[in-house]
Amino acid sequence: MINRSFIREKVVHCGKNFLSPEIYPYSGQQQQAVGRKRGKKVNVSAPKQKNLNDRRAKRYFIQLANSNFGVGDLVVHLSYAPEFLPESEEEAAKIVAKYLRRVAYLRKKRGLPPLKYLLVTQIGRKKDGTNRIHHHILMNGGLDRDEVENLWWETKGTKDREPVMYGWANADRLRPNAKGIASMAGYMVQDSAGKKHWTQSQNLEKPWHRAPNDRKYTRRQLDKIAKLPEDSEEFVRFWEKQYRGWELVECEKSFNEQTGWYFYLTMRRAHIKQNGGLK
Numbered sequence: 496m497i498n499r500s501f502i503r504e505k506v507v508h509c510g511k512n513f514l515s516p517e518i519y520p521y522s523g524q525q526q527q528a529v530g531r532k533r534g535k536k537v538n539v540s541a542p543k544q545k546n547l548n549d550r551r552a553k554r555y556f557i558q559l560a561n562s563n564f565g566v567g568d569l570v571v572h573l574s575y576a577p578e579f580l581p582e583s584e585e586e587a588a589k590i591v592a593k594y595l596r597r598v599a600y601l602r603k604k605r606g607l608p609p610l611k612y613l614l615v616t617q618i619g620r621k622k623d624g625t626n627r628i629h630h631h632i633l634m635n636g637g638l639d640r641d642e643v644e645n646l647w648w649e650t651k652g653t654k655d656r657e658p659v660m661y662g663w664a665n666a667d668r669l670r671p672n673a674k675g676i677a678s679m680a681g682y683m684v685q686d687s688a689g690k691k692h693w694t695q696s697q698n699l700e701k702p703w704h705r706a707p708n709d710r711k712y713t714r715r716q717l718d719k720i721a722k723l724p725e726d727s728e729e730f731v732r733f734w735e736k737q738y739r740g741w742e743l744v745e746c747e748k749s750f751n752e753q754t755g756w757y758f759y760l761t762m763r764r765a766h767i768k769q770n771g772g773l774k
Contacts, residue, residue, distance in 0.1 A: 502712040507539055509561040509702045512670075512673055514741055514762040515554075518712055520754040534706035541701075543618075554759065556693060558702040560633055560680035567636040568669045570679055571649055574629040576662040584618050587686055588694075589630045590649075590661070591616065597646040598634065607637040615683045615693045631683040633669075633676070635657045640666040673744045674761055711737075717756045721748060738762050 503521035506514055544553040564649065573591065581587040599610040603734040608652075619627040647664040650657065669676050684691060723730040723747050734743045740760035749757045 500752075501709050502714060502755075504708045504711045505704050506702045506708075507558055507702050509558045509675075509698065510563065510565075510699070510765045512565075513561045513736060514760070515558055515702070516758075516760045516762065518756075518758040518760075519719065520714075520751075520757070528538065535704060536703045538701040538703050544719070553681075555702070556613070556684055557677050557680045559695070559699060561675040561677060562700050562702050563611060563613070564633045564635070564669060564676055565671050566669065567642060568676075569634050569636055569638075569640065569666050570669055570683075571632040571634060571664070571666045572629070573632070573664050574662045576660070579649060579661045581628055584616070584628070585617070587616060587630075590767070591630050592670060594647055595632075598643060599644070601638060601642065605637070608635065609698060609747070610696060611635045611698055612696045613680075613693060613699070614695065615691055617691045618688075625755060633680070633683075636668070651741075673742075673763060675763070677745075677761065714755055715723065721750070721756050721758075734762075741763050 500520060500522045503519055505517045507517065509515055539558065542549065542555055569706060573594070575581065581590060595610065595612060595614070602608070602610050612632055615631045617627075617629055619629075643666040644664040647656040647661050649661050651658070654746075669679060672678060684693075720730065720733050723733075730746075731743050734746070735741065742765050743760060744763050745761040747759040751757070
């Protein structure tokens with residue numbers, strides 16, 4: 496095979512209702528030909544370092560969130576009172592892991608499916624030099640919000656080992672919009688002072704794709720479409736024609752002078768309402 500430069504398309508499936516097509520320049524050996532078998536499903540590789548300062552890690556996190564969470568599920572925000580503030584990231588990890596075990600136990604006791612979660616921990620520094628640590632968690636629904644909030648407690652060092660809240664806890668029902676829960680997931684991983692990383696339960700459905708297509712798009716074609724306003728009818732119609740049965744809800748594009756245009760799309764199944772129901 497001859498090394499050459501071409502446009503590669505990789506269509507990432509995020510659950511049943513969302514696609515994330517990625518169209519980008521690629522240099523290498525062309526392996527796939529149009530008309531051959533579709534190939535086996537391949538899970539999208541998770542970033543080795545789950546550091547949410549990296550753009551690729553953020554994109555994967557949002558794909559993973561849309562693959563697993565939606566209407567009826569919860570987003571939980573947890574913080575610490577000064578007297579319970581962890582001294583290190585490791586201590587915070589132990590505390591929030593204990594909290595998740597309580598949630599998992601209560602779910603089991605109620606006969607609910609096992610806990611699924613995505614956990615983002617943010618670690619920063621205040622001006623006085625103390626740690627500023629808090630957590631954001633996506634988890635499957637079934638429990639009452641008050642119950643989930645009330646499990647954020649500690650007994651160590653308290654009088655008569657009476658439970659005392661670690662700090663502030665807030666649980667809300669997810670309200671997906673046209674982009675699913677990408678907006679909430681994006682909020683959880685947005686840039687801010689300090690560092691962020693994430694962990695997950697092992698029972699999450701992973702985003703997946705089949706073999707990439709290296710013949711669907713041309714540079715000239717992408718150069719032309721990139722010049723159109725993203726909210727124009729022609730721009731939207733072009734992408735929805737490529738992925739029939741799916742609606743364009745977002746497009747992220749960038750240009751590299753040496754390689755060309757990069758497109759990262761979010762497509763929603765056409766019969767899905769913004770609240771996740773059927774039309």
